[in-house]
Amino acid sequence: MSKFVIQPHFRLHEWVAEEKGYFDQAGLDYEFREAMSSKKTGGHQLGDKVGAYQTFEKGRDSDVSCACHWTVNVAASSGHGKLFADAYSVSPCAIFVAPDSKVKSPKDLAGVPISVGYQSGSHYATIQALERYMPQSDINLSFADGLLFSRLEMLVDGKVPAAALFSGPYYFLEQLGFRKIIDSTFMMASMVTGDPDMEDVKKYFSALRRAQRDIDLRPELYTHYYKNEFPIRFHDQMDTDRWGPGERIVFEPYTKATFEESQAWIAEHGIFPDGNLGSGDYAKSIVSFAAE
Numbered sequence: 001m002s003k004f005v006i007q008p009h010f011r012l013h014e015w016v017a018e019e020k021g022y023f024d025q026a027g028l029d030y031e032f033r034e035a036m037s038s039k040k041t042g043g044h045q046l047g048d049k050v051g052a053y054q055t056f057e058k059g060r061d062s063d064v065s066c067a068c069h070w071t072v073n074v075a076a077s078s079g080h081g082k083l084f085a086d087a088y089s090v091s092p093c094a095i096f097v098a099p100d101s102k103v104k105s106p107k108d109l110a111g112v113p114i115s116v117g118y119q120s121g122s123h124y125a126t127i128q129a130l131e132r133y134m135p136q137s138d139i140n141l142s143f144a145d146g147l148l149f150s151r152l153e154m155l156v157d158g159k160v161p162a163a164a165l166f167s168g169p170y171y172f173l174e175q176l177g178f179r180k181i182i183d184s185t186f187m188m189a190s191m192v193t194g195d196p197d198m199e200d201v202k203k204y205f206s207a208l209r210r211a212q213r214d215i216d217l218r219p220e221l222y223t224h225y226y227k228n229e230f231p232i233r234f235h236d237q238m239d240t241d242r243w244g245p246g247e248r249i250v251f252e253p254y255t256k257a258t259f260e261e262s263q264a265w266i267a268e269h270g271i272f273p274d275g276n277l278g279s280g281d282y283a284k285s286i287v288s289f290a291a292e
Contacts, residue, residue, distance in 0.1 A: 004030040004200040007062040008229065010148065010167040011089075011247040013211040015225040020214065022207035028200055033062065034228065063196040064204055068121030069254065070271070072189035073262050076285040077278025081193040085254045085286040087205060089188040091247040093125050093166035096155060096178045103162065106130060106182045110138040115145035115154060115163040119271060121186050122151075122164035127269055129184035136269065149231055156234075168226035171243035172234065188247065189254055192287050202289060205251075212249050219245035253290065256282040 006023070008014040014032075017023055023030050066072070069088060076083040095114060097103045103112060109130060116122035123141065130139050145154045148169055155163040155178070164184060165173060174180065192201060215222055223240040230238065259282045267277060279285070 004028055004196060004204065005033060005062045006030050006204065007033050007065060009066050010229060011066075011091075012215055012219075012222050012225050012245065013208045013247075013249060015228065016211040016214055016222050017207040019222075020211070022210045023204070026203035026207045028203040028207065030200075030204075063194060064190050064192055064201060066188050066190045068124060069187040069189040069258075070124045070262055070266055071119055071121070072191050073259060073285075074266060074272065074277050076191060077263070077280055078276070079278065081191040082287040083254065083259075083285055084190040084192055084201070084205075085288040086290055087190065087249055087251045088254045089190075089247050089249045091121070091166045091186060091188055092170050092244065093122065093164060093184045093186055094170060094180045095126060095129065095162055095164050095182050095184060096170075096173045096180055097162045098155070098158065099177045099179055101161065101179060103179070103181060106133040109162060109181060110134045111140050112161050113140050113142040115142045115151045115160045117147055117151070118143040120147075121166060121188065122148075122184075124266070124269075124271065125184040125186040126164045128186070128265075129182050149229075153231065153233075167246045168230060168243070171226075171240075171246070172230075172238060175239060175242055176237070198287065198289075201287075208249055209251060212251075215245050215248075253288070254286070259285070 006014055018032055064084065066089065072083050075081060095109065103109055114126055116126050126141060127136065127139055142160065145151050145160055145163070148165065151160070151163040152165055152169040152172070154160040155173070156176070162181070220241060223243045223245070226240050226243065227235055227238060263277055263280055266272065267275065
């Protein structure tokens with residue numbers, strides 16, 4: 001049987017579990033792969049309109065991966081894996097502008113290009129945050145500026161007027177004095193891909209639960225791990241001792257009602273131009289130990 005493949009994804013948990021030996025202690029035979037290494041900056045940019053959903057269509061290398069819950073929802077409903085329904089996570093996210101920007105409030109963002117990841121968390125979350133302040137026609141999303149760290153670099157270099165950032169980049173921009181215009185914190189979900197042994201999936205999440213407890217207790221001991229995925233150009237500027245814990249895993253179910261409400265919201269907002277959100281069948285789209 002092949003080893004269970006683990007890839008960190010902008011959060012601290014996998015790094016902490018690896019450091020503490022929690023995967024080994026759970027009896028998991030695994031391989032730890034760095035998907036977004038700071039040494040491989042090319043992986044930080046996938047191009048215009050290539051986002052989280054497209055990586056699920058292509059196929060991810062890890063047995064369990066994560067993305068915003070909207071994309072995992074649709075990808076699982078479309079047969080690109082199974083949504084793990086026994087937990088979800090919550091990540092801090094916000095729309096930022098430069099310190100000297102004329103944008104002071106959410107209403108000032110009407111018509112302003114906002115860099116987001118296509119069919120990724122920042123795409124959905126930005127609409128969700130701003131639609132209380134303006135019609136959707138005034139929300140000007142730009143998909144040309146790449147994934148998380150590419151958007152960070154473009155905003156820091158003054159090449160874009162606004163960007164939606166989460167996790168480590170969120171804290172970095174706060175440290176640099178960039179102005180947070182509106183919070184857009186959002187849910188993430190996990191996707192089980194391929195055909196891993198479900199006992200291995202259970203071991204994996206038991207290790208992450210232990211890591212979450214450690215992060216909750218002493219986050220300052222682990223925030224240095226953000227550097228592992230950040231572009232090297234920023235390392236000398238980063239003071240991760242000032243940063244927060246980022247994404248938090250919540251070991252509560254991603255329910256059928258949540259699944260269906262999210263599908264309805266995505267359809268209403270036309271996130272997928274062809275309108276195809278998959279089968280919409282919750283039972284066929286998820287895996288859950290609670291149902292065993």
